[in-house]
Amino acid sequence: AQKVTQAQTEISVVEKEDVTLDCVYETRDTTYYLFWYKQPPSGELVFLIRRNSFDEQNEISGRYSWNFQKSTSSFNFTITASQVVDSAVYFCALSAFSGNTPLVFGKGTRLSVIA
Amino acid sequence: GAVVSQHPSWVICKSGTSVKIECRSLDFQATTMFWYRQFPKQSLMLMATSNEGSKATYEQGVEKDKFLINHASLTLSTLTVTSAHPEDSSFYICSARDGTGTEAFFGQGTRLTVV
Numbered sequence: 001a002q003k004v005t006q007a008q009t010e011i012s013v014v015e016k017e018d019v020t021l022d023c024v025y026e027t028r029d030t031t032y033y034l035f036w037y038k039q040p041p042s043g044e045l046v047f048l049i050r051r052n053s054f055d056e057q058n059e060i061s062g063r064y065s066w067n068f069q070k071s072t073s074s075f076n077f078t079i080t081a082s083q084v085v086d087s088a089v090y091f092c093a094l095s096a097f098s099g100n101t102p103l104v105f106g107k108g109t110r111l112s113v114i115a
Numbered sequence: 116g117a118v119v120s121q122h123p124s125w126v127i128c129k130s131g132t133s134v135k136i137e138c139r140s141l142d143f144q145a146t147t148m149f150w151y152r153q154f155p156k157q158s159l160m161l162m163a164t165s166n167e168g169s170k171a172t173y174e175q176g177v178e179k180d181k182f183l184i185n186h187a188s189l190t191l192s193t194l195t196v197t198s199a200h201p202e203d204s205s206f207y208i209c210s211a212r213d214g215t216g217t218e219a220f221f222g223q224g225t226r227l228t229v230v
Contacts, residue, residue, distance in 0.1 A: 035219065043153075043206050045221045091158065095219065100147035100212050103219055107158045 002027045004094050006106035013082050014114050021077045021109045023092030029053075031097035034075045036066065039089045039108070048090075051075065052097065082113045118142060119211050121222025128199055128229055136194045136225045138209030144189035145211035150182075153206040153224075162207075165192040199229040 003026040013019045025034065036048040049059065051068055059066045063080045079086055089110045093103040118141040128134050138148055146167045151159040163184055164172040171184035181203075183195040196203055208224040 033217070037221075043208075043224045043226065045208070045224075047219075047221075050218070093219075097216075099216050101216070102149040102151075102161050102164065102210070103159075104161075105159045110156075 002029075002032075002094050002096075002104045004092050004104055004106035006090075006092055006109050008109045009107070010110045010112070012112045012114060015084060016081050018078060018080050019082050019111065019113075021079075021090050021092075021111070023075045023077065023106060025073050025075065025092070025094045027073075027094060029096055033095045033097060034068070035093040035095070035103060036075075036077050037091045037093065039091060041088075045091070046088075048077075079111075082111075084113050084115050087111055087113045119145075119209060119220040119222045121209050121225055123225055124223055125226040126228070128227070130200055130229055131198055133195055133197045134199055134227060136196075136207055136209075136227075138192045138194070138211075138222050140190045140211050140220070143211075143213055145192075146189060147212065148186060148192040149210040150184065150192075150194050151208045151210065153208065159208065163194075165194075167192075196227065199227070201229045203227065204229045 005024045032053045034051045038046040056068050065078045067076045089108045091108045092106045095101050095103045120139045122137045148165040150162045152162050153159045161174050162177045165184045165186040167186045173179045186192040206224050206226050209222040211220050
């Protein structure tokens with residue numbers, strides 16, 4: 001069975017601080033996809049990144065960066081120099097690599113960035 | 116990129132009535148769509164998998180007679196909440212994978228309030 005654990009329920013930081021959101025996953029699959037989504041108060045899911053399991057290179061996109069460690073089954077997300085607009089709920093998710101399969105979501109981390 | 120459109124964005128209905136939510140894939144054919152439910156401050160939980168031309172597959176604990184799913188075409192899946200009750204009030208969101216199973220697209224979500 002697949003499982004995603006986001007141990008941090010809520011995080012509050014002051015603007016311009018860096019913040020890391022943790023994600024640990026469990027799967028028996030040897031190949032799989034990992035995702036991060038942002039959910040603002042409107043509810044719509046905003047896609048941030050998709051990573052396949054055989055690509056362990058870290059990725060940076062502007063103020064966002066992701067650290068994929070297959071050895072520890074973690075896919076952590078760091079926001080550098082946080083801004084108030086980053087306040088949202090962030091979900092980490094996992095899916096099988098092949099076929100039409102659903103995503104399994106973690107419980108989410110609510111990030112509040114205070115001005 | 117591919118888009119999944121969900122309608123309505125929000126709906127308020129009286130207890131005992133039925134509500135239909137539509138999910139359309141706008142520029143790709145989706146043989147499979149997924150329906151999730153999200154209660155306040157909780158994660159997205161898979162309710163059912165909608166298969167074009169065949170019966171939907173429901174997750175454990177989801178009443179198939181209450182949540183009717185119809186996937187009559189390759190671009191449209193509908194979820195009907197029958198005889199809605201206040202406890203059905205939730206955020207419902209649909210999703211579809213692209214043909215390669217690489218991308219995952221989500222609708223904008225429907226916020227259902229049953230009064």
